[in-house]
Amino acid sequence: MDNFLFLTRIDYTLIVVSLGAALLGTVSGALGTYAVLRRQSLLGDAISHAALPGIAVAFLLTGSKTPLILVFGAALAGWLGALAIISIVRLTRIKYDSALALVLSTFFGIGLVLYSLIQRSGNANQAGLDTFIFGQAATILKRDVITIGILGGIALITMLILWKELKLLIFDEGFAASIGFPTRLLDILLTSLLVIAIVLGLQAVGAVLMSAMLIAPAVAARQWTNKLNLMVLLAAAFGAFAGVSGTIISSSTTGLPTGPMIILCATLFVGLSIVFAPNRGLIWDTIRQRKNRRSLKIAAGRLLEEPQQESE
Amino acid sequence: MQIGNLEIILIAVTTASACALPGVFLVLRRMTLMSDAISHAILPGIVLAFFLTHNLSSPLLILAAGATGVLTVVFVELLQKTKLVKEDAAIGLTFPALFSIGVILISRHASNIHLDIDAVLLGELAYAPLNRLKVFGSDIGPISLYVMGGLLILNLAFILIFYKELKLATFDASLAVTLGLSPVLIHYGLMTLVSMTTVGAFDAVGSILVVALIVGPPVTAYLMTDSLSRMLILSVIIGSVNAVTGYFLAFPLDVSIAGSIAVMTLLIFVTVFMIVPNRGLIAIARRHIRQKWEFAQTMLVIHLFNHEGLPEAEAESEIAHLHEHLQWEPTFASRVVRYALNNRYVSQNAAQLILTDRGRTIAQRALVQ
Numbered sequence: 115m116d117n118f119l120f121l122t123r124i125d126y127t128l129i130v131v132s133l134g135a136a137l138l139g140t141v142s143g144a145l146g147t148y149a150v151l152r153r154q155s156l157l158g159d160a161i162s163h164a165a166l167p168g169i170a171v172a173f174l175l176t177g178s179k180t181p182l183i184l185v186f187g188a189a190l191a192g193w194l195g196a197l198a199i200i201s202i203v204r205l206t207r208i209k210y211d212s213a214l215a216l217v218l219s220t221f222f223g224i225g226l227v228l229y230s231l232i233q234r235s236g237n238a239n240q241a242g243l244d245t246f247i248f249g250q251a252a253t254i255l256k257r258d259v260i261t262i263g264i265l266g267g268i269a270l271i272t273m274l275i276l277w278k279e280l281k282l283l284i285f286d287e288g289f290a291a292s293i294g295f296p297t298r299l300l301d302i303l304l305t306s307l308l309v310i311a312i313v314l315g316l317q318a319v320g321a322v323l324m325s326a327m328l329i330a331p332a333v334a335a336r337q338w339t340n341k342l343n344l345m346v347l348l349a350a351a352f353g354a355f356a357g358v359s360g361t362i363i364s365s366s367t368t369g370l371p372t373g374p375m376i377i378l379c380a381t382l383f384v385g386l387s388i389v390f391a392p393n394r395g396l397i398w399d400t401i402r403q404r405k406n407r408r409s410l411k412i413a414a415g416r417l418l419e420e421p422q423q424e425s426e
Numbered sequence: 427m428q429i430g431n432l433e434i435i436l437i438a439v440t441t442a443s444a445c446a447l448p449g450v451f452l453v454l455r456r457m458t459l460m461s462d463a464i465s466h467a468i469l470p471g472i473v474l475a476f477f478l479t480h481n482l483s484s485p486l487l488i489l490a491a492g493a494t495g496v497l498t499v500v501f502v503e504l505l506q507k508t509k510l511v512k513e514d515a516a517i518g519l520t521f522p523a524l525f526s527i528g529v530i531l532i533s534r535h536a537s538n539i540h541l542d543i544d545a546v547l548l549g550e551l552a553y554a555p556l557n558r559l560k561v562f563g564s565d566i567g568p569i570s571l572y573v574m575g576g577l578l579i580l581n582l583a584f585i586l587i588f589y590k591e592l593k594l595a596t597f598d599a600s601l602a603v604t605l606g607l608s609p610v611l612i613h614y615g616l617m618t619l620v621s622m623t624t625v626g627a628f629d630a631v632g633s634i635l636v637v638a639l640i641v642g643p644p645v646t647a648y649l650m651t652d653s654l655s656r657m658l659i660l661s662v663i664i665g666s667v668n669a670v671t672g673y674f675l676a677f678p679l680d681v682s683i684a685g686s687i688a689v690m691t692l693l694i695f696v697t698v699f700m701i702v703p704n705r706g707l708i709a710i711a712r713r714h715i716r717q718k719w720e721f722a723q724t725m726l727v728i729h730l731f732n733h734e735g736l737p738e739a740e741a742e743s744e745i746a747h748l749h750e751h752l753q754w755e756p757t758f759a760s761r762v763v764r765y766a767l768n769n770r771y772v773s774q775n776a777a778q779l780i781l782t783d784r785g786r787t788i789a790q791r792a793l794v795q
Contacts, residue, residue, distance in 0.1 A: 206705060209453075214459065220692035227686055333515050373529075374529045384511075
């Protein structure tokens with residue numbers, strides 16, 4: 115009987131964690147599509163690192179470890195970091211990549227200084243920092259799943275409401291501006307949606323791996339379709355699937371951390387998509403090339419036949 | 427000052443200089459994110475080498491991690507070559523995957539090794555002098571000082587020897603190919619140096635903040651100069667200043683030294699960004715204001731020029747009614763008139779404005795353009 119209870123408890127935890135990971139995968143997969151299509155794949159990396167000082171300040175000010183307060187601090191700092199990158203690129207000749215790397219590393223540095231301050235005052239332990247960097251999917255609770263569901267839902271609904279505007283923004287920003295869309299505002303809004311997805315994901319996969327959580331499902335989805343709506347749907351599905359399969363694999367064996375397992379699953383989807391996807395995939399491409407070469411050879415042979423007969 | 431503190435500062439300055447030098451080329455070649463990718467992706471290399479040597483400061487670790495770094499670059503380029511994945515996404519896919527493998531390797535074998543991930547990711551400069559290099563039993567200084575010193579010399583030598591090639595490959599890759607140089611070889615040479623420098627530095631500042639050391643000083647120097655040689659020298663100076671001021675910020679507060687260096691990197695960047703002539707924020711703002719008034723004065727002289735000698739000229743050039751003709755605010759108009767009078771573009775005749783020769787040439791030139 116004891117044994118049986120033990121099993122159900124594990125199953126319950128597993129279900130909660132899987133559900134959380136699936137929701138996170140859905141939100142970050144769908145929103146990551148926009149980042150990948152805008153060639154801002156690494157913006158997620160910068161935002162997730164830049165969130166650290168926000169978490170530290172939120173803790174210093176309130177003294178509480180309530181997830182919602184920390185998430186709010188993280189979102190604010192991540193958003194400021196993204197804004198700093200946009201401003202540096204607009205106001206100086208510094209390129210996007212350098213601005214991103216600068217903000218990412220120095221914001222993280224500020225966070226580290228604040229953390230060592232907190233640690234010195236004996237208020238918290240190193241565990242908080244580890245959670246931030248590596249994530250702890252295994253600690254996802256029911257209330258976390260609800261938070262993820264509500265905030266992620268808001269982000270996804272906003273995306274759907276502004277579907278047409280965002281689509282125009284990512285594919286033809288100049289045209290969007292010329293017909294009177296507030297492109298700068300839309301840009302900031304899209305970044306804000308990304309920030310929401312990222313701070314929600316921090317708890318599960320951590321700052322370092324968050325960027326892959328955004329990119330991998332979208333890149334995998336990109337191989338299968340040329341349509342934005344299908345790509346968003348597929349990316350969300352890939353994200354959810356990676357979340358669930360990563361969680362289940364890591365729970366089946368001890369010593370397999372959940373976050374990295376989720377990322378490896380998502381990366382595997384990318385690999386499979388690149389190789390097997392119809393039209394764009396590597397196998398398809400090789401077959402097409404071979405076919406083209408053969409038809410070219412036949413055509414060339416026909417052309418060559420006449421002069422050859424003359425020379426004989 | 428204690429000898430330990432002096433050693434920390436020396437290590438910090440050496441590390442900052444060694445990182446800033448290849449950083450200049452990364453910034454100019456728009457490849458700074460590669461340093462971010464490399465610094466994370468070397469984790470599995472470090473772990474595997476650690477399994478073999480059980481020593482965090484073994485030179486084999488630097489070699490293995492350096493090799494992993496180059497492998498990262500190869501992976502990213504292979505992904506890009508399929509043309510199915512763009513460069514930024516390729517970078518963003520590669521390093522988390524390798525990093526994940528590293529984390530899994532560590533946690534699988536966490537019970538029998540003593541490799542602290544925090545030490546790899548965050549580093550702690552304060553502990554750097556604790557690892558001493560002993561030659562024939564006598565202590566000749568901290569190991570990391572020698573490692574970073576060696577890397578600094580290596581980077582400096584590479585840049586001095588291949589300066590011409592690096593410059594050409596950075597600014598005009600196709601010309602470099604035409605002249606028979608190999609940008610690919612230069613690229614991989616540079617990436618090898620970046621990998622090795624990153625690994626050397628992780629033990630002092632950790633793998634995330636090493637990006638601040640690599641990118642911060644060159645980006646700051648980039649705002650100050652247009653010359654490659656000056657940018658290299660400035661980067662080393664700025665990197666050293668960041669390191670020293672960062673140390674003195676951390677010391678009284680007793681906080682993370684590496685973090686403080688990153689904070690100083692940001693502060694000094696922002697300061698330079700504000701005050702640097704020509705490209706600074708203040709200079710840009712002043713230029714905008716000056717241009718606004720200059721443009722308004724040009725509008726004024728063009729207006730006067732258009733009506734000069736015509737019957738309506740008298741009404742059009744009346745100072746009190748100028749703002750109506752040009753659709754300006756009255757206060758704005760009177761300020762423009764004052765500036766134009768000061769610059770002798772116009773002269774005042776009772777209630778009318780009259781173009782001077784100078785004003786007329788300006789109007790004509792503006793209309794021709």
